[in-house]
Amino acid sequence: KQEVTQIPAALSVPEGENLVLNCSFTDSAIYNLQWFRQDPGKGLTSLLLIQSSQREQTSGRLNASLDKSSGRSTLYIAASQPGDSATYLCAVDSGNTPLVFGKGTRLSVIA
Amino acid sequence: GAVVSQHPSRVICKSGTSVKIECRSLDFQATTMFWYRQFPKQSLMLMATSNEGSKATYEQGVEKDKFLINHASLTLSTLTVTSAHPEDSSFYICSAAAFGQSYEQYFGPGTRLTVT
Numbered sequence: 001k002q003e004v005t006q007i008p009a010a011l012s013v014p015e016g017e018n019l020v021l022n023c024s025f026t027d028s029a030i031y032n033l034q035w036f037r038q039d040p041g042k043g044l045t046s047l048l049l050i051q052s053s054q055r056e057q058t059s060g061r062l063n064a065s066l067d068k069s070s071g072r073s074t075l076y077i078a079a080s081q082p083g084d085s086a087t088y089l090c091a092v093d094s095g096n097t098p099l100v101f102g103k104g105t106r107l108s109v110i111a
Numbered sequence: 112g113a114v115v116s117q118h119p120s121r122v123i124c125k126s127g128t129s130v131k132i133e134c135r136s137l138d139f140q141a142t143t144m145f146w147y148r149q150f151p152k153q154s155l156m157l158m159a160t161s162n163e164g165s166k167a168t169y170e171q172g173v174e175k176d177k178f179l180i181n182h183a184s185l186t187l188s189t190l191t192v193t194s195a196h197p198e199d200s201s202f203y204i205c206s207a208a209a210f211g212q213s214y215e216q217y218f219g220p221g222t223r224l225t226v227t
Binding site: 034036038041042043044045046049091099101 | 143145147149153154155156157160170204206216218
């Protein structure tokens, strides 16, 4: 059974810092891994999707990496801004089963 | 953790027919329910946000007349795919939240819709 863990559960950083969010999963047989952002009271917003054959994806200040063999992914946020404050979730797609989500990292970027 | 169910888990329908999918929060009252769609090997995409007793808010590009959402009670939301076409074949997932108590969303197991 796939399990996804995110560390840390919460993170507070000053504006401008670069930061890394971690995600690990127990079963390396995945199709893809996705990173989402959740703002309070809102639905999930998809940030990046990494296919199992890829090692990283970039979008603006965000860079997500995937090391399937070790069951790890990181989300790197460069030059953080207060608007980046949200909960970040990673989710693993193993094929015919629903996405398995981590519990998220709650990020606060302090101006 | 909180439990969210979806029914049916799989449905096959003919093109032109309508299909209703139910999402229930089994052990808590959900003030807000979200409907997502996931095409094979693609990202989960938010379709609409549904608050109990009010009209759903649809994301850009989602046809509200085609995807009818009803959230009549604090434990039940329904998504009806009207006049379904093969391109509507997808995995539909709901989530439920009791905002005010926490910001956590609880996901249903999903419904796989195949339109022939």
